[in-house]
Amino acid sequence: MKGAALGLEIHARGTRFRVHSPDAEQLWLCLFDGDGRETRLPMARDGEGVWSIDAPGVGQGAHYGFRADGPFDPGAGLWFDPDKLLLDPYATEIDRAFGYDSALAARRGQGGDTGPLTPKGVVRASLPPVSAAPPLFRPGGLIYEVQVRGFTMLHPDIPEAQRGTIAALGHPAVIDHLRRLHVSAVELMPVNAWIDERHLAPLGLRNAWGYNPVSYFALDPRLAPGGMAELRGAVQALHEAGIGVILDMVYNHDGESDVLGPTLSLRGLDARSYFRHESDGRLINDTGTGNSIDCNHPVGRRLILDSLCHFVSEAGVDGFRFDLAPALGRLPMGFDPQAPLLEAMRADPLLADRILIAEPWDIGPGGYRLGEFGAGWLEWNDRYRDDMRRFWRRDRGVIGALATRLAGSSDIFGHAPATRTVNFLAAHDGFTLADLTAYAHKHNEANGEQNRDGHGENFSWNNGVEGPADDPAVNDARRRDIKALLGTLFCSRGTIMLTAGDEFGRSQRGNNNAYAQDNVIGWIDWAVRDREIEAYAFALASLRASQPDLNDTGWLSQEDVEWLDERGHPLTVAQWEEADRRCLAMRFRQSGLTIYINGDDHPRTFGAVTVPARTVLPIPAE
Template sequence: MARTGSRAWPGSWRPLGLSFDGQGVNAAVWAAGATGVDLCLFDEDGAEHRVPLSESTFHVWHGYLPGVEPGMRYGFRVYGPWEPEQGHRWNPEKLLLDPYARALTGEFELDDAVYGHNPGDSAPFVPKGVIVDERDTADTGPRPATSWSETVIYEAHVRGLTMRHPGVPEDLRGTYAGLAHPAIIDHFVNLGITAVELLPVHHFVSEPHLLERGLVNYWGYNSIGYFAPHAGYSAAVRRGRRGGQVREFQEMVGALHKAGIEVILDVVYNHTAEGGENGPMLSFRGIDNDCYYRLGEDPSTYQDYTGCGNTLNVTQPHVIQLITDSLRYWATRMGVDGFRFDLASALARSMHDVDKLGSFLTVISQDPVLQDVKLIAEPWDVGQGGYQVGEFPPLWTEWNDKFRDTARDFWRGARTDVRDLAYRLSGSSDLYQDDGRRPYASINFITAHDGFTMRDLVTYEQKHNEAHGEDNRDGSNDNRSCNYGAEGESEDEQLNLVRRRQIRNLLGMMLLATGVPMLTSGDEMGRTQGGDNNAYCLDNETSWVDWSLLKHPEWRSLLDLTRRLIHLRRQHPVLRQRVFFSGQPAFPGGLQDIAWFRPDGKEMTDADWFAPARVLGVYLSGQDIRGRGPHGERITDDSFLLVLHAGAEELEFTLPGDPWARWYQVVIDTTLDADPGAKDDDVLGAGAPIVLAPRSLLLLRADHELWNAT
């Protein structure tokens, strides 16, 4: 292919990407094995102007172009041999995205030309970069800097959360501006959450197999622009402001920060949207394939630890630089407070095995910027040895699927040992204590974007993914769910009472357990996906939060309970411990910090510890909480008794007497469908038996003083 265009000035090899300085643009792209690079600029008529970057320093091709303005679209064409059998896939017929582009525009369209092994110019069919003036920024405000022990996470989708909200103007629905609207922020504040964890907002495209079926990648786990906010979520871009997604995202972060809410991004650095060897050529594959990706023993193929066709090569220093540059950019310029790393085990692999001392984790641990943000691992991938729950190093927290599975099993009546249940309720010290981490290393969740909603978890025992066009083969078959007698929604009010109680039990356990709770958006109001447990490709009412549910008293009541639980957690440090329990007094002369009780009101023995769990009492002493305040002071609080009963029949439970309490006051009772809160005179005597309703959770405040009815 002929190379055309004017000659660039030498420019600089850093910073990478295209940088506007008020007079022109410096362009720099790392392509170690390439023989040449063209910067391709597109005018308003779509005409392409190619400028060879003739300078190369440290494998970075660079040049400076005076007079080039922000808003112009661009890409690269990279020259080199087409030798797939050697891992080399250069093809200058393919327009490539700048890995450091701050904004992207345009859609990915299916055409034979987007594949590197086919002839033809791909430029009309692929997204392009947008030159951004980074001096035009919005203030993201001071960070809330919420401590881990006080954090309550709300997992949400930018588009899905706002598309059906009646208080958000139609032109803002599905956008960053919509998420920043007061109607949404008021919901967050009233609910009491402290952080929003957003499903991927790095620019992504849909996979060819979805586009062929008329579907899209809705969740966004198919990234191709690690510095670019997804353009499809921008109201400014809809209005024709090319590159406006950058400032709009910053303004969203600023609005959330002003409300005291942190922003955590779900990031997908484990693979890219280019897929396997037969996937499209969009960026990395055509820039330097055998450096950016882990190749197979046959270099024409890829090692796939992600199930998505490829795996980024984090053993390569420049790939680590790309990831850490991206993280620092989002943390500094975009104001983001933390990151949840999708399939994080794939990033922790050295040559093949997961390596806690590997390059990626080592670099993250010493980075002065990233040390100060929240780091959350999804501690597994699909490769051999990829399951690493409890194995990530200090600074990292983890999605704790053992909490999820134990909670689901306990409440549906599957066999769960008391020991396992106790570990999950008390912060999972069996997973996190030995490496010096704290209870907040455990991100406690029962549902997430992937899988059943909370309502579907108690309504369906089988997945119902027929709408995906894959004959219901996709999605997990291990849901640990229960429909309690009938598959799907029912008009049987007694059945619905059981289901709603089970939702309250699951939410209650998650929000009262030690660790960091993560609530999935819509679960607080009974959202359903109709039994779909893998709605990644459905950008419609199935996936969007249905705010009209709040018109129904039973779901408003669920929202009220969720709010009450979160605010109880905020008010009482005994419910959000910063140090693991020991089963001993925190200070001489006090009560032991935690105690476990049988239905007869006696403490459990070693033999009880390994028995099946059906009912369990957990006493949390607030007299002296382990750990001290910022000035060395003791922390004291109320004491509580949490009682969980998963059986289907009534059960007598004796409330522990002295020295644990003289009276108990009911604070939460999940058997109350309309009002699960307590009344001021709802007081029970210590040492006396009470009758637990089937499938119920009670939280009782322990009173050590004599009760005065007057």
């Protein structure tokens, strides 16, 4: 798709608005005054299906939306309904957060005017572009995954008015904590405007994570009441501390859901272009959310590229993590790492040097694509997560997998010149690190779905008691296991990721899918953090930062490291095949740094070094 930029352009006489809707028969720009009164102005269509209008006297701060009329035939991908006020897909600010109401999903002629229910776009001039600079983050560092609201809601040092917002990330107390962890970049879970799933309100719940976007440009006002300037200020504060910022972006679907979902923006303007459909007109659902964005249709591709460039230019972010990333490369014949969108991202001058991280799976056909995103990409490595959990859970026959993951997962990424792995043990969508050692089974009852939601196989364990324990010995065992897990993570080759709060033992009460827990279950309680675990994490972070062997991404081969048994001898083939082997040492040949790993339930001696039970002990050479 070619032509002038979509969205709005402020000029000396007013504002020009442009929106893509090739199948509409009429579009209106809807302007709202301070009392909510609406004025509708008919728009004109060009030959490419773009509607536009020049609105004299309309400037900064004006509130607006669109209405579209045309055929209403959902089975054919046509959802035109002038009763539905539609958010401009290119709106960079909205006047309030989205809230679900059944009228938003009513069929044409049945629900009435949604103008009072739908947030309005706000006319806002772009900020001056951020000066171009290479990303601060480099592969091999530590990514710190943050859900902004839950991270700061209970932080005692942050002013109450700032808690739960992006601005809080620039607070000195937050930056000091990140520095002590040697965080290379924070990865912010979605900050774009989102809407709750329709089943949550009757349960008294609301979406806490934001993986149900309505806008790909506008920030959610609950997280950024100061708009783009607030994000820009937080990025600047973090950059001044040497910390990069990565945004988690959700381009695989939008919050309009399935055929029973609300009409808010893309659906009401151009569902045929923006969404993938079966040959019979049904929505494709490769995301589990009801719809799938057609990321490689020219209009969808343009929307995504424009929004990515928007956040680089206006906020100076260092990169992006992509939720269900195979959606970005889905073509009619399946996933292609050379799909037009992926190629365009590599070629764009604003995006070419940005950090790109794939969650390399979705639920569509052939959706598991770990190791296939190619040059320039980092990838979440769930094989690392599962193999490390299995080792510390005492599963048999996993010593070889442990070594492979420590060394960078060459079995997955070995075709590349360096490992592209993002090693992680826990993420937002699963157990916290502490709950991994305290719950053998998920406990998602608070989500109102009879514990049916969330992953069933977590490779977790409970040290003899499910959930909170009064026995000091059980709690000591759990603390030891958390420290062992952290030890393997910080001593692994390649980029590592830690979810906020896991460095001091936060719990979600066994909930491994806390997306709807915008409450004390999902919020980090800084007052009860485990100071012993936290101190251990800080020490590991300092060690990793001081040892080039640990924060490099080059492959570890037999020329780089040797794998030793308790006598200090290289492990034999027979020893690698021992199903019950739970001990080894990894010694870097050049530096002499040695990582001792004892997964047994009793101390083991490696030459002159005694390693306590279930412990990772890194010892630099003297």
